[in-house]
Amino acid sequence: MTDDAQDRLAAEYAMGLLDADEAALAEALLADDPVFAGLVEDWRARLLELDATAPAEAPDPHLWSRIEAGLAQPAGAGDGASAARTPIAPASPPAVLGPDAPDITAPIDLAERRRARQQGVGLWRAAAVTATAAAVVLAVALATVIRTLDRAPVLVTVLLAEPGRPAAVVNTFPDGRTELVPLTTVDVPAGKALQVWTLYDRERGPVSVGLIDVMRSIELGLEGLPRPAEDQLFEITLEPAGGSPTGRPTGPILMKGTADRAL
Amino acid sequence: MAGPACMLPMRRLQTRAPEPTPEPAPEPIIVPPPVLSSSLPPKGDQGLASALGRCAKGDAAALRELYEAMAPRMLGVAIRLLRRRDLAEEVVHDTFLAIWQKAPGFDPARGGAETWMFAILRHRALNVLRGEARSDLVDDFEPLALVADEPDAEAIVTALSEAGALRRCLERLDPVRRHAIVLAYTHGLSHGELAGRLGQPLGTVKSWIRRSLIALRECLA
Numbered sequence: 065m066t067d068d069a070q071d072r073l074a075a076e077y078a079m080g081l082l083d084a085d086e087a088a089l090a091e092a093l094l095a096d097d098p099v100f101a102g103l104v105e106d107w108r109a110r111l112l113e114l115d116a117t118a119p120a121e122a123p124d125p126h127l128w129s130r131i132e133a134g135l136a137q138p139a140g141a142g143d144g145a146s147a148a149r150t151p152i153a154p155a156s157p158p159a160v161l162g163p164d165a166p167d168i169t170a171p172i173d174l175a176e177r178r179r180a181r182q183q184g185v186g187l188w189r190a191a192a193v194t195a196t197a198a199a200v201v202l203a204v205a206l207a208t209v210i211r212t213l214d215r216a217p218v219l220v221t222v223l224l225a226e227p228g229r230p231a232a233v234v235n236t237f238p239d240g241r242t243e244l245v246p247l248t249t250v251d252v253p254a255g256k257a258l259q260v261w262t263l264y265d266r267e268r269g270p271v272s273v274g275l276i277d278v279m280r281s282i283e284l285g286l287e288g289l290p291r292p293a294e295d296q297l298f299e300i301t302l303e304p305a306g307g308s309p310t311g312r313p314t315g316p317i318l319m320k321g322t323a324d325r326a327l
Numbered sequence: 328m329a330g331p332a333c334m335l336p337m338r339r340l341q342t343r344a345p346e347p348t349p350e351p352a353p354e355p356i357i358v359p360p361p362v363l364s365s366s367l368p369p370k371g372d373q374g375l376a377s378a379l380g381r382c383a384k385g386d387a388a389a390l391r392e393l394y395e396a397m398a399p400r401m402l403g404v405a406i407r408l409l410r411r412r413d414l415a416e417e418v419v420h421d422t423f424l425a426i427w428q429k430a431p432g433f434d435p436a437r438g439g440a441e442t443w444m445f446a447i448l449r450h451r452a453l454n455v456l457r458g459e460a461r462s463d464l465v466d467d468f469e470p471l472a473l474v475a476d477e478p479d480a481e482a483i484v485t486a487l488s489e490a491g492a493l494r495r496c497l498e499r500l501d502p503v504r505r506h507a508i509v510l511a512y513t514h515g516l517s518h519g520e521l522a523g524r525l526g527q528p529l530g531t532v533k534s535w536i537r538r539s540l541i542a543l544r545e546c547l548a
Contacts, residue, residue, distance in 0.1 A: 068541070075540040079511050080453045081518060105438040110547055112442055113493045114512050115449075117486040118403035127416055128394055131423045135387055 071103050078107035088220045088326030220326050221298045223319040231319040236292045246279035257305045263297040275307045296323045375440035382430035390427050401448050408452045408515045422448045456515045480506040496546035504539045
């Protein structure tokens with residue numbers, strides 16, 4: 065069942081059938097979940113033969129010289145997101161892995177970037193991860209809710225409770241509004257609370273953006289903070305009721321994740 | 328249309344008659360499937376992978392090789408998705424620049440070279456398709472397109488290798504569901520567009536697709 069929910073998402077992603085919300089979720093999972101990436105790769109390989117049925121067409125003779133002229137960028141330079149920005153895809157903001165990285169094969173530079181930013185918390189970066197079916201189903205349901213409200217997030221952060229177990233999603237909307245949506249429940253001992261933090265500036269350190277007694281959807285208090293950006297960290301720690309006495313996280317991290325750009 | 332089961336007895340009766348004019352072979356008239364470009368690139372997937380490896384080291388000649396091997400097929404796929412040659416050429420253009428830039432990230436252990444490159448192409452083409460034309464197209468019911476799509480979907484299936492598992496497994500699906508899968512993949516139709524084209528409620532189409540994909544996965548396992 066777990067596998068079915070993930071595989072459904074992977075299949076429809078490979079088919080190109082996901083709407084923007086679900087595609088953003090798929091991209092976020094692809095970036096962090098090698099198992100999910102493997103499912104997508106399997107589907108791409110299964111369906112590839114259909115692409116061979118398109119009649120081949122000779123390209124315009126000048127096409128190659130135009131490509132050649134565009135090679136000024138050294139191979140593998142940068143993260144490609146800006147370098148390869150297409151001039152003809154007005155409504156396609158860079159995807160999670162650059163404009164269209166085949167996520168199965170997340171570019172090395174990206175993998176390294178992720179590794180670097182998650183150093184010291186290798187625990188969170190799992191080798192094999194299998195999102196729970198419930199989580200994915202809920203996330204998909206969530207995506208539906210978001211769609212019906214006619215607003216799509218520009219940034220999506222999947223908070224993992226442990227490798228491969230999405231526990232919550234943080235959605236940032238075009239106007240900067242950011243909401244936390246739980247995908248699982250969390251046992252909160254008496255006298256404790258859940259505190260939501262974001263890290264947008266290492267020098268400043270984590271900033272509290274929400275305090276809840278149980279996992280529930282809330283709008284995060286980002287007023288006065290810079291608008292969330294790609295790779296910004298969100299996490300939830302267990303703190304004394306009323307919030308951390310120090311203004312910094314003091315309890316265990318229950319879940320965390322970094323923001324990915326939605327498609 | 329009547330199934331072959333109903334037709335056969337009739338035919339037997341006719342052929343037993345004192346042979347008037349020879350009955351034309353019961354072959355249906357088949358529109359020849361689109362010419363299949365060689366389904367394998369000249370160099371095979373390993374050759375493509377090694378060319379990607381050379382691209383990663385900055386060897387532009389390797390990209391040229393990939394272009395020679397892949398561009399015509401990629402353009403065909405992009406034209407089928409976008410229905411506009413100019414947009415399709417732009418997508419191919421951008422795809423090769425992206426291949427050049429992302430080649431260092433290609434890992435043959437994680438997937439095929441051809442799959443990797445087509446994933447880039449399809450992703451770009453679908454982005455363009457959505458950027459240019461996507462909105463809620465449930466209302467975009469076009470009876471003419473409906474008529475035109477079905478033979479097209481069937482021709483695509485027919486163009487698949489007869490020996491291949493994908494064709495065998497697609498043919499096991501109910502025809503309407505098969506059309507839905509094929510049209511979604513090859514023409515980039517969304518759930519909503521499929522619902523419009525097939526004259527079915529959105530929820531029905533979504534559930535068809537889900538179940539058909541599960542059936543395909545099991546059949547292809």
